[in-house]
Amino acid sequence: MYFYSMKEIKQFIENNNDRILNELFDLLKIKSVSADSNYKNEVKDAAIFLKNNFKEIGCDNIEIIETAGHPIVYAEKIISENAPTILVYGHYDVQPADPIELWDNPPFDPIIKKTKNHPNGAIYARGACDDKGQMFMHLKAFEFMKEFDKLKCNIKFMIEGEEEVGSLNLEKFLIENKNKLANDVILISDTGMIANDIPSITTGLRGLSYVEVEVTGPDRDLHSGLYGGTVANPINILSKMISSLHDENSKITIPGFYDKVSEMTEEERIEVSKIPFSKDNYQSEIGIDSTYGEAGYVTNERNSYRPTLDVNGIWGGYTGEGAKTVIPSKAFAKISMRLVPNQKSENITNLFNDHFKKIAPKGVKVKVTPHHGGEGYVTKTDSIEYLAAERAYLEAFGSKPIAQRSGGSIPIVPLFEKVLNSKSVLMGFGLDSDAIHSPNEHFGLFNFFKGIETIPLFYKHYFDLWQENKSK
Ligand code: BES
Ligand code: MN
Ligand code: MN
Numbered sequence: 001m002y003f004y005s006m007k008e009i010k011q012f013i014e015n016n017n018d019r020i021l022n023e024l025f026d027l028l029k030i031k032s033v034s035a036d037s038n039y040k041n042e043v044k045d046a047a048i049f050l051k052n053n054f055k056e057i058g059c060d061n062i063e064i065i066e067t068a069g070h071p072i073v074y075a076e077k078i079i080s081e082n083a084p085t086i087l088v089y090g091h092y093d094v095q096p097a098d099p100i101e102l103w104d105n106p107p108f109d110p111i112i113k114k115t116k117n118h119p120n121g122a123i124y125a126r127g128a129c130d131d132k133g134q135m136f137m138h139l140k141a142f143e144f145m146k147e148f149d150k151l152k153c154n155i156k157f158m159i160e161g162e163e164e165v166g167s168l169n170l171e172k173f174l175i176e177n178k179n180k181l182a183n184d185v186i187l188i189s190d191t192g193m194i195a196n197d198i199p200s201i202t203t204g205l206r207g208l209s210y211v212e213v214e215v216t217g218p219d220r221d222l223h224s225g226l227y228g229g230t231v232a233n234p235i236n237i238l239s240k241m242i243s244s245l246h247d248e249n250s251k252i253t254i255p256g257f258y259d260k261v262s263e264m265t266e267e268e269r270i271e272v273s274k275i276p277f278s279k280d281n282y283q284s285e286i287g288i289d290s291t292y293g294e295a296g297y298v299t300n301e302r303n304s305y306r307p308t309l310d311v312n313g314i315w316g317g318y319t320g321e322g323a324k325t326v327i328p329s330k331a332f333a334k335i336s337m338r339l340v341p342n343q344k345s346e347n348i349t350n351l352f353n354d355h356f357k358k359i360a361p362k363g364v365k366v367k368v369t370p371h372h373g374g375e376g377y378v379t380k381t382d383s384i385e386y387l388a389a390e391r392a393y394l395e396a397f398g399s400k401p402i403a404q405r406s407g408g409s410i411p412i413v414p415l416f417e418k419v420l421n422s423k424s425v426l427m428g429f430g431l432d433s434d435a436i437h438s439p440n441e442h443f444g445l446f447n448f449f450k451g452i453e454t455i456p457l458f459y460k461h462y463f464d465l466w467q468e469n470k471s472k
Pocket of ligand 1: 130131163164165166191192205208372406407409410411
């Protein structure tokens with residue numbers, strides 16, 4: 001049974017448009033960079049902002065829960081023992097803003113500007129899309145449901161401050177608070193969709209292995225004339241080792257790397273081929289004249305169904321002004337591997353470690369340090385939560401959403417399943433072109449408000465499907 005119409009949500013948004021935007025702007029002004037300990041107080045301020053907003057919108061049992069790292073904000077509204085419970089997860093921490101000089105406007109001074117993909121304007125600020133803007137849609141959707149007495153599901157909010165640094169303290173919190181967090185399904189807006197007129201629901205996330213490597217040659221920098229040609233240069237060696245990690249078909253050469261990878265089925269390849277995709281747009285949006293990648297797969301397969309290995313940073317030796325003739329003592333690199341279902345992060349990290357040490361020539365020492373990682377996740381498309389999301393998008397956007405796996409990672413999502421036995425539904429409203437983690441991150445006004453419209457419809461359809469399911 002329908003218990004409200006689109007008209008009421010649209011009216012709510014229209015009446016409260018400016019206030020809602022002002023609130024989001026205030027949140028975006030807070031420099032909640034979780035990776036940098038200089039911003040510890042600002043991260044806390046963002047948690048306090050949320051606590052206050054939860055109070056204003058009428059949540060109960062609002063708490064700021066301290067962890068060994070940054071705090072978790074919890075709030076809930078329990079309306080009935082006989083209603084389903086939705087746990088909303090999101091994060092209020094953001095990536096560092098640097099390189100700051102590449103921003104057209106200051107990253108923590110939100111501003112609205114029009115873009116090609118957002119002709120009605122987009123909010124420019126670090127965290128606008130990932131994930132403050134998307135997370136905040138849920139508070140405002142709740143506010144609407146509460147104010148108009150449309151709440152049919154219990155809601156629990158769990159908003160963390162450490163997603164961008166690996167959610168290391170959240171797992172412990174899950175284990176210790178299983179009852180408090182008990183739910184029927186977890187709802188997350190921290191992913192993207194295809195285009196503003198092509199809604200999609202994310203049905204997969206990749207896992208992640210992340211390592212830092214250090215190659216050491218001589219115990220100090222040497223004169224490159226006196227020693228040139230007689231010792232292993234760590235940067236030369238590291239470059240060679242890294243380039244050997246892919247073959248001429250861009251396949252990863254680490255023995256065993258693909259052993260557990262589920263090969264795409266013919267049906268999956270057909271589904272992917274139906275996803276609207278313009279190669280020209282894809283290329284021009286990021287300023288390249290050709291895509292590049294694993295032979296035998298198209299771009300939309302390479303970025304979701306296939307695992308990868310990428311150098312994220314590489315350094316060593318002299319990089320200052322002018323020339324300095326040295327053979328450096330050390331070279332470093334940070335390397336990430338995106339993983340797909342059945343690959344295990346720990347196992348891949350071990351395979352990398354063994355292989356990388358094995359391919360090092362005599363004359364250098366190699367150290368491999370693992371960083372945080374996580375497993376991939378795939379959702380079904382015949383669950384009541386997927387169907388509820390599908391109906392919500394259909395109603396809000398006027399077209400059926402496409403199921404699409406994403407290439408990104410949210411390592412806590414598989415842990416929700418493992419620890420809480422909960423499935424997640426990924427209703428993301430960002431676009432790939434929104435520049436998350438990059439300079440000039442932004443989030444479309446259309447996307448923000450469409451999210452606020454779509455979320456209450458999810459609750460409505462979820463409630464109906466849950467009830468149908470129960471009475472079966
Ligand atoms: N929200 C992103 C992940 C994402 C973005 C998934 C777009 C799908 C589409 C999240 O905040 C993130 O950045 N995750 C990191 C991993 C984390 C361990 C730092 C990532 O994917 O690199
Ligand atoms: Mn995120
Ligand atoms: Mn992120």
